[in-house]
Amino acid sequence: MxxxxxxxxxxxxxxxxxxxxxxxxxxxxxxxxxxxxxxxxxxxxxxxxxxxxxxxxxxxxxxxxxxxxxxxxxxxxxxxxxxxxxxxxxxxxxxxxxxxxxxxxxxxxxxxxxxxxxxxxxxxxxxxxxxxxxxxxxxxxxxxxxxxxxxxxxxxxxxxxxxxxxxxxxxxxxxxxxxxxxxxxxxxVDRDYIQKLGDVFTPEYQDYIVHVGSFKEAKRHDVLLKAYARTDQSMPLLLLGKGKLKDEIEQLVVELNLEEKVVFLGFQENPFPYIKHAKFKVLTSDWEGFALVIAEALVLGTPVISTDCPSGPSELLPDNNLMPMSDVDAISEKLSLAMKNPEQFFSEFDGSLxxxxxxxxxxxxxxxxxxxxxx
Missing domain, CATH: 3.40.50.2000 (Glycogen Phosphorylase B;)
Known part of the structure; x- marks a missing residue:
């Protein structure tokens, strides 16, 4: 035995x-x-x-x-x-x-x-x-x-x-x-797990832009909001995350008269349904290590535009999807293009991840x- x-x-x-x-x-x-x-x-x-x-x-x-x-x-x-x-x-x-x-x-x-x-x-x-x-x-x-x-x-x-x-x-x-x-x-990047979590619920919002990231200096929410304010704001902007700069960013939203267009959703243990159902995802960081949120968005088939910070985004996205860092005018222009036709910024997920x-x-x-x- x-x-x-x-x-x-x-x-x-x-x-x-x-x-x-x-x-x-x-x-x-x-x-x-x-x-x-x-x-x-x-x-x-x-x-x-x-x-x-x-x-x-x-x-x-x-x-x-x-x-x-x-x-x-x-x-x-x-x-x-x-x-x-x-x-x-x-x-x-x-x-x-x-x-x-x-x-x-x-x-x-x-x-x-x-x-x-x-x-x-x-x-x-x-x-x-x-x-x-x-x-x-x-x-x-x-x-x-x-x-x-x-x-x-x-x-x-x-x-x-x-x-x-x-x-x-x-x-x-x-x-x-x-x-x-x-x-x-x-x-x-755990593709199967992310796809499973992406189907857990359907957000109450429709036809929106999503940004996922902590409210800290590197993420440059200030640049994102200033660029977004220069667009026609035809899609609302959902911000997922928490952090020490949140109060400052909330005040900027008021100063830019964006209270009716920008939604603060806090930290979400499962952000993937919000990413999956977004028309596109935006990243405006001055620096990243890898930019994990980009790869996760690609898993869910969501188009992404991102600043071309020194590491991360350019290794995951084609040149067409990249924007110069801290350039409010260029980021605003790319946001406007994405709001008119998000699919032009679609990119495949790399299975080697x-x-x-x-x-x-x-x-x-x-x-x-x-x-x-x-x-």
Missing amino acids: IDNTTEKKENSNSKEKVLLVINCLQGGGAERVVLTLGQGFYDLGYEVHILRFKPRVDYELNPKLNYHFIDFKRYKLIPKLERRDKVFAFVVDRYISKNIGQPDMILSNLDRADSILSNSKLPNIFYVIHNTVSLLYKFDNTNAADTLKSKMINIYSKHPCICVSKGAEKDFVESFGNITPTIAIHNP LPITIAKKYIAFASDSKIKEYS
Whole structure:
């Protein structure tokens, strides 16, 4: 007689493990990428673990993955950030070794996790660079920027880096030099899941434009509204998201007399029905890492126009769909063209972005990095 419980345990122990580390699972693009990439590894037969340092969760969690939480808040009492991160890294290492074992790959996401794991003693760590760092951190010639760059070089030189777009990789190398092995691997997009969520309900709005993104500086809602105000506003503009600049943007809507045309819908755990039923989606960012919302719109067959910021959009859209950054006149003109004929901005989804395919690229890079490390 076969002991199925023992066999299952042995099979689990024999599985390769991947650990994805991120500060929290709030409603952001990087957080959604972590969950989607985790699914890709699971589909390849990996045992997938996700570790966070804040309790907040805005997304539905896939029960096939394993979730861990270590509260960073209690360690904030330790003076000096560098010492705090070293102490917490020791706690993290001990927790991983005891509760997960040795992962074959540890993927660190966003600066909080990156800083902590730069102090880790565990092997197989890789940083995932989700942003155009020079723009996000406002690198310039000031002493403060030089100090910040020096600290970041100290962090990112310790492990290989996986950048979410070619533009992000180019910017990373130009900002820091060839301090570590890098590669550009696009973010994964779960086509089937997005299409399923897109059918959950039908929005009450019709014939509208949609923008999905946090109210923060990079997204340039101010430019979008000023450009939209110069059109005939024949379609309403739906804004999905939350963020610290929301009050400021709401005031701008009043100043531009757009109260009857602009709709604030807040953060939506499932934004996909709004994207699917939009006539087109617009993005007016000054910087993106990958611009995940563009790929998601393409999955749903929704036309997209976007600013041609340094990384992301130009790798997903044809030139016809792109607009110069911060150019209110050019963006207004493109909005008007899209309102008259949205279908001219339709573009196909690239199947190479599916989670399994992207996870395989991570595995190949990790394997290549290990070969070079030990050769």
